[in-house]
Amino acid sequence: MDMQAFDFVRQLAASHYLVRALHVVADLGVADQLGDRPTASQLASRLDADADALRRVLTLLASRGVFRLDGDHIQHSNASEFLRSDHPASLRSFVRMFGQQIQWQCAGDLQHAVRTGEAVATRAFRGGLWGYFEENPTDGRIFGEAMVAKSAAQIADILAAHDFSPYRSIADIGGGHGHMLRAILARHSAATGLLFDLPAVIDEAKGAGDNSRLSFQSGDFFTTPLPQADAMLLMEVLHDWDDAHCGAILNAARLALGAAGRLLIIEIEMTEGSAPDWPKLLDIVMLTLFAARQRTNAEYARLLQANGFRVERQTSTPGGVTIIEAMVA
Ligand SMILES: C[S@@+](CC[C@H](N)C(=O)[O-])C[C@H]1O[C@@H](n2cnc3c(N)ncnc32)[C@H](O)[C@@H]1O
Structure with missing residues (x-):
């Protein structure tokens, strides 16, 4: 069996959760809060979110290149920079629009x-x-x-x-x-x-x-x-x-x-x-x-x-x- 193809389809089948995670972090404004490399708990208290759930969602996104996890600390990746509201080519509202x-x-x-x-x-x-x-x-x-x-x-x-x-x-x-x-x-x-x-x-x-x-x-x-x-x-x-x-x-x-x-x-x-x-x-x-x-x-x-x-x-x-x-x- 082609395990790679099997896993590809399996992951594709649940990809709406990945996309939804992107919408949620764009709505919450996570990308605007990473200046001091906060931990998930610090981020969660700023954004009124659950620390464990937020960390898991960010772990999923980071596994696909959106954000980076350095131990407990959350940092930007090249991709997540585009979710910042102040980026000159910000895609935050574009992502939020697709999450409407x-x-x-x-x-x-x-x-x-x-x-x-x-x-x-x-x-x-x-x-x-x-x-x-x-x-x-x-x-x-x-x-x-x-x-x-x-x-x-x-x-x-x-x-x-x-x-x-x-x-x-x-x-x-x-x-x-x-x-x-x-x-x-x-x-x-x-x-x-x-x-x-x-x-x-x-x-x-x-x-x-x-x-x-x-x-x-x-x-x-x-x-x-x-x-x-x-x-x-x-x-x-x-x-x-x-x-x-x-x-x-x-x-x-x-x-x-x-x-x-x-x-x-x-x-x-x-x-x-x-x-x-x-x-x-x-x-x-x-x-x-x-x-x-x-x-x-x-x-x-x-x-x-x-x-x-x-x-x-x-x-x-x-x-x-x-x-x-x-x-x-
Ligand atoms: C996909 S947006 C494109 C906006 C802009 N031209 C751009 O490319 O960034 C389509 C635009 O058509 C407008 N629109 C939709 N139906 C319309 C109508 N019946 N009369 C006038 N404008 C309409 C929408 O409000 C929207 O601004």
Whole structure:
């Protein structure tokens, strides 16, 4: 018997406890408390946790490279540094977002998505994920922060790969807290930006950073006409929707852009082959939550062509993000 394969499957079968342990330590803020290399007991009293349970959870995580145990003392590993709130590329809110009740509940109902191809989030909550955030604003705020966190690794690549200097006005549709738009405006002092998102998100975004040359519009891209601009960004928005809903968003974009405007789709390209990479995992998140998908560049090109756009260029960045430039056909 291949004991290695046997053990691999056995450990995989219980890996939701490993993942849950990661969510719990991110929620508790363990990574923010390690400056003085505390013991598990010291840590537990600071965090109002049980010392024995906390030590065991940290032992499990440390065995997978998250934190290091030095005798009784807890220290950072390279991986656990990313759980610190003050890390410049902190993943704390990103981890907390994946630990939210709706994510956990939807993952638990994956079988429904596999049997039917239907979205689970809309089955679990009225209005799906976005409706859930409206009713649970604290989780919505953490989701928004998670989008900022995941973008930290993408923004420099995007700015290096695409020349935003020709645009005087840039609209970011479903732009979350405005992190991408603020980064573009900081580079291009002649440009103005307009951030479009759902009302609660726009309220959060107004307090999320420097608002110079930035204006805000709240609305629903299925019902509110989109703002006119030289360039319109859709960053990790279309992957949340099936082809029919993407068609509706692209139709609204087409009406707003007119003949001269440029549409910039920014997405993580779906990979082929069997490398155990992020897009394959994200694809199943999209399937489960929304009956949506990660798409290849060719799939995006087809989607755009089917909805009245002509693809001008596709640029892949080293971090796996692709920028697809399109104009009204
Ligand atoms: C996956 S997030 C991407 C955020 C940001 N573009 C980024 O890449 O960091 C999708 C965004 O779409 C927004 N959104 C969802 N449904 C929307 C709707 N009907 N109208 C406007 N925005 C919507 C969400 O609030 C969220 O900010």
